Amino acid sequence: MPALTCRSSPLAVWPWVVVPALVSLVLTDCGVVTWREVYSSSEPTRRARVMIDEKCGLADCSVRVVVSGLKGSAQVLYRRGCNISFAQAAWTGSVVGLFLDGGTCGTARIAYDAVTGARLPFAKVEGAVREAIRGQYHVRDDELAQLGGDIFSWATYPGDGSQRRSREEFGRRYPH
Numbered sequence: 001m002p003a004l005t006c007r008s009s010p011l012a013v014w015p016w017v018v019v020p021a022l023v024s025l026v027l028t029d030c031g032v033v034t035w036r037e038v039y040s041s042s043e044p045t046r047r048a049r050v051m052i053d054e055k056c057g058l059a060d061c062s063v064r065v066v067v068s069g070l071k072g073s074a075q076v077l078y079r080r081g082c083n084i085s086f087a088q089a090a091w092t093g094s095v096v097g098l099f100l101d102g103g104t105c106g107t108a109r110i111a112y113d114a115v116t117g118a119r120l121p122f123a124k125v126e127g128a129v130r131e132a133i134r135g136q137y138h139v140r141d142d143e144l145a146q147l148g149g150d151i152f153s154w155a156t157y158p159g160d161g162s163q164r165r166s167r168e169e170f171g172r173r174y175p176h
Helices: 010-027 126-137 141-145 165-173
Strands: 036-042 049-056 061-069 072-080 086-092 095-101 107-113
Touching: 036 086, 049 095, 061 095, 061 107, 072 107, 086 126, 086 165, 095 126, 126 165
Parallel strands: none
Antiparallel strands: 036 049, 049 061, 061 072, 086 095, 095 107
16 A cells, blocks of 8 residues: 655745744844944044944844054944934044944943053043034034033933934934
8 A cells, every 4th residue: 555645735835944034034133234334433644443333133223333443443332222313533643532322222432542452531532522522513502501511411312202403413414
């Protein structure tokens, strides 16, 4: 007597192929998601550069700050669950100062020497970063007065649903 065999139709096979493929894509953030540069600033002599990169999956975005210079590249910040609302860098020689508003993951203030590869206190570059924000974005005195005179408050989105000029202007200059 011949053995009983079942012939499977192509329609019966597709769930066994498609479902694992979809699960794999979801678990690996779609597999095609890569870091994308959102903001960068080069040192005046172009020997060093700071970059803010973003990688977004299905649920949230990750942000990293990379400084490249004579000693190679270094990741100086990595955070998950961010949405970049604002960023501004200022260079003082080989030292970069950076203010970043990552929205839901908070703000970051970084000072990093691209030649020595050393992190430094932000206070060393704070004045330069303040002036860069004010100059680049033409921040008016009346805007600062509403926020107690603090430029970093101007550059930080409060998350209250109302638009801030800092966030709107940054998004226009650096669409992401």
